[in-house]
Each structure stands twice: as structure tokens, then as C-alpha cells.
Amino acid sequence: MASSAVEEVRDIINNIKEDIKEYKGKITLTWIRAHMGNFGNERADQLAKEATLISDETISFVPSRNQIRNEENKIMKDLWQNRWNDSKNARWTKNLIDKVNVDRLYGDFYINQILTAHGVFREHQARFFEKTSLCLCGQETGSVLHVIKECEIWTSYRKNWPSGWQLMSLKDLINNADIRISLRGLLHELLIKELDLF
Ligand SMILES: [Zn+2]
Numbered sequence: 001m002a003s004s005a006v007e008e009v010r011d012i013i014n015n016i017k018e019d020i021k022e023y024k025g026k027i028t029l030t031w032i033r034a035h036m037g038n039f040g041n042e043r044a045d046q047l048a049k050e051a052t053l054i055s056d057e058t059i060s061f062v063p064s065r066n067q068i069r070n071e072e073n074k075i076m077k078d079l080w081q082n083r084w085n086d087s088k089n090a091r092w093t094k095n096l097i098d099k100v101n102v103d104r105l106y107g108d109f110y111i112n113q114i115l116t117a118h119g120v121f122r123e124h125q126a127r128f129f130e131k132t133s134l135c136l137c138g139q140e141t142g143s144v145l146h147v148i149k150e151c152e153i154w155t156s157y158r159k160n161w162p163s164g165w166q167l168m169s170l171k172d173l174i175n176n177a178d179i180r181i182s183l184r185g186l187l188h189e190l191l192i193k194e195l196d197l198f
Contacts, residue, residue, distance in 0.1 A: 110187040
């Protein structure tokens with residue numbers, strides 16, 4: 001099947017999702033008895049039957065946005081792991097944490113970047129990978145605190161944090177559910193920037 005046609009199929013699904021998202025009224029799901037002459041239902045039934053006669057190949061889909069994102073995340077973690085493995089200076093730490101993805105410890109790849117202090121932050125990177133410790137913004141040392149609380153590159157992530165966040169400790173920030181979600185996004189983007197991906 002031509003890839004344009006596959007994408008078309010995905011477009012149809014995405015358009016339906018968009019329509020549902022944009023619809024401001026109430027959407028009700030109702031069970032309808034089959035074969036009672038309901039036009040939409042009969043039509044859906046007929047299409048479903050036809051679909052069973054088509055070969056699998058013709059109804060394959062391009063990956064969804066979520067699948068693409070998961071794949072990107074996997075590539076990124078692998079690259080990060082490789083860089084970690086290649087670093088000779090980090091041997092002592094590797095004895096403690098032999099996978100960069102230390103899910104076993106804290107259950108969250110991104111938040112681990114903060115908690116272990118062995119993350120993507122330049123202050124740490126400079127020690128182990130002979131890189132500059134200057135933050136991407138060029139203003140300060142790229143420490144955990146600078147990146148999370150000060151760096152102007154990430155201002156948009158802090159916009160919706162609850163008031164008073166400036167006074168919160170890193171631990172408190174991480175423990176706040178909303179901030180935690182936003183920090184994961186920030187760290188994801190930081191990792192991508194630092195790995196020169198995409
Ligand atoms: Zn900065």
C-alpha cells in the first residue's frame with residue numbers, strides 16, 4: 001500500500017479525534033440494538049464486515065504520534081546510555097548505577113536526572129565529559145538549580161507553576177504533581193538539545 005494512502009487512513013482517525021476534541025456540546029455513547037435499521041449503525045456494520053475481507057497490509061497504519069514519541073524516547077535513552085557507557089571518568093558511579101535509566105531507584109527517567117545529580121545538567125556533564133559547564137543560555141553555570149528555577153530558556157515551563165514556587169525546594173517542586181509533569185517536559189527537551197537530536 002502506498003504510504004500516502006496509509007497516511008490518509010491515519011488522517012481520517014486524527015480528524016475524528018480533532019472533531020471530538022473541538023466539539024463543545026455533550027457527547028453521549030449509547031448502545032444500539034443491531035439490525036434495527038439505524039442508518040449509521042448499519043453502515044458501520046457493513047464497513048466492518050468489508051474490512052475483514054481486506055488483507056492486513058492494506059489496513060496497516062503509520063505509527064501514531066504517541067508511538068513516534070515513545071520511539072524517540074527510546075532512541076534518546078539508548079544514546080544517553082551509550083554516552084554514559086563510553087565515559088571513562090564515570091566508572092565509580094557506574095558501579096552504583098549501571099543503567100542510566102535508573103527506573104528501579106526512582107521510577108522516572110526524567111525526574112532521576114534531577115534526583116541523582118548525575119543527569120543532563122552541564123555542571124555535571126563538564127566533570128565527566130569534558131564539556132563546558134556554562135549553561136545553554138550562556139549566563140550561568142548549568143547547575144540543577146539554575147536550569148530548573150532560573151534559566152530563561154525554560155521560562156515557558158514555569159508559567160503555570162503555583163505561586164510561591166520560587167521559595168520551594170527542589171524536592172518540593174518534584175513532589176508537586178503539576179510541576180513534576182512540567183519538569184518532565186523540560187528535561188525531555190533539555191536532553192534532546194544536549195544530545196543534538198532531531
Ligand atoms: Zn541557563
